[in-house]
Amino acid sequence: MNAEAIKRSLESGGLRCTPQRYAVMAFLTECKRHPTAAEIFEAVNRVDPRSSRATTYNNLRDLVQAGLVREVAVEGRAARFDAKGMRHHHFICDRCGNVEDIEWYNVRRPASRSLGKRILRECELIFRGLCIKCAQRRASG
Amino acid sequence: MNAEAIKRSLESGGLRCTPQRYAVMAFLTECKRHPTAAEIFEAVNRVDPRSSRATTYNNLRDLVQAGLVREVAVEGRAARFDAKGMRHHHFICDRCGNVEDIEWYNVRRPASRSLGKRILRECELIFRGLCIKCAQRRASG
DNA sequence: GAACAGTCTGGAATATATCTAATGTGACAT
DNA sequence: ATGTCACATTAGATATATTCCAGACTGTTC
Structure with missing residues (x-):
């Protein structure tokens, strides 16, 4: 999924395309594993736009509510996330x-x-x- | 499941039947919902033998390892548990x-x-x- | 350019889980 | 009955995960 497609999918979910939100969605889209919030936070901050922990959590919540991201049911301590691509x-x-x-x-x-x-x-x-x-x-x- | 049966199932899992461990197992066996560790802790302490939080967690870990209890995969914050009765x-x-x-x-x-x-x-x-x-x-x- | 809704931030607060070190308990050999 | 050993328990401290908060920022609309 390219930048335009991510932007469009955010907007289709009623969410502004902010740099931080885009970074979360882009990482989840390309990530093959099922990262925890902490991993997502670290990953989006390895490259440029700094994002605070709270923002990462807020954006994950918004993305889940908008139906663009799934929270995976596992029994570990930390929640894991998954871009809703292929079922x-x-x-x-x-x-x-x-x-x-x-x-x-x-x-x-x-x-x-x-x-x-x-x-x-x-x-x-x-x-x-x-x-x-x-x-x-x-x-x- | 009666007291004897619980005792036997603990021992079949290689676990001593201590009052605290028994209380956890008994509660899970009769509980229809899928309680969190905190709920289990509270429930076993409402009646007699006081059990510390650490013991509750230790016993839950032991019971899961012994295969007597299942940790339910859900996406909430707190782990939920389930006596392995009927599938x-x-x-x-x-x-x-x-x-x-x-x-x-x-x-x-x-x-x-x-x-x-x-x-x-x-x-x-x-x-x-x-x-x-x-x-x-x-x-x- | 003021007002507004939405967003971002760091730090504090809360919720959840585990660790630690001291103590208790039962089985069993002596 | 005593000593010893492995296993359990405890309270409190610590670690980890998540959310809250109050203030600052941003883009849009009038």
């Missing part, structure tokens, strides 16, 4: 806690009986086990 | 953040191509949308 599921390593993407596929909805009057928006899968590195380490260790 | 999926409300159980059903595994050399232990579904209360509030509001 994917998540694999969480039991050993090292890393979160990796798994190719998207559709999932069977629950029976409407167990869903009741809830309004369902999306289903996401969380896989658990050992990531490739940890699986190898266990096998050879 | 279930989770529904997280977009509006109020409550975590509710959805009846278990088996989920199609990902293609082995996208899984690679990872070792898969379990798959869990996370549904998002509006819980019954919030759905009604929106409809009438």
Whole structure:
């Protein structure tokens, strides 16, 4: 996604394209992992426009509310974020806690009986086990 | 689950049955929600055996390691816990953040191509949308 | 160019989790 | 019954993650 596209997507979410907000969105868009707020803060400050911690958190909140960014459900201490590009599921390593993407596929909805009057928006899968590195380490260790 | 059963399950996990540990396990077993560590701490101290915060955290860690308790993957600040009784999926409300159980059903595994050399232990579904209360509030509001 | 809404900032405050060092407890060999 | 060992617990200090706050800045509109 190029600069113009990021700018447009921010505006489509009703958000001004400020340098700090742009930097957060640009980093999330190009980042393959699922960075924590602290990592995003550090990354956008490695290059130019300085951004305070509070601003980084504010912008992440705004981006999530605007639906441009997803907060990933993991059980670690720090929240992790993810630009809403291609849909994917998540694999969480039991050993090292890393979160990796798994190719998207559709999932069977629950029976409407167990869903009741809830309004369902999306289903996401969380896989658990050992990531490739940890699986190898266990096998050879 | 009665007292004896809890005691046995602790010992089967290689854990001594101390009053504090028992209290945590007993509360999680009877609790229908998915309490945070702070809620568990408060609950086990409402009745008798006082337990310190550190002990509550230690015991939760031990119980998770022993496989008796699950740490639920949600995106809130505080970790949430769940006695591993009946398997279930989770529904997280977009509006109020409550975590509710959805009846278990088996989920199609990902293609082995996208899984690679990872070792898969379990798959869990996370549904998002509006819980019954919030759905009604929106409809009438 | 004044007023305004939205944004940014550093630092303080809060929430959450872990560490530390001292102490307590039960099992068991002596 | 005593000493010892491993495991548990405790209060308080510390670390980490997030939010709040009050003031300053910016771009737009009248």
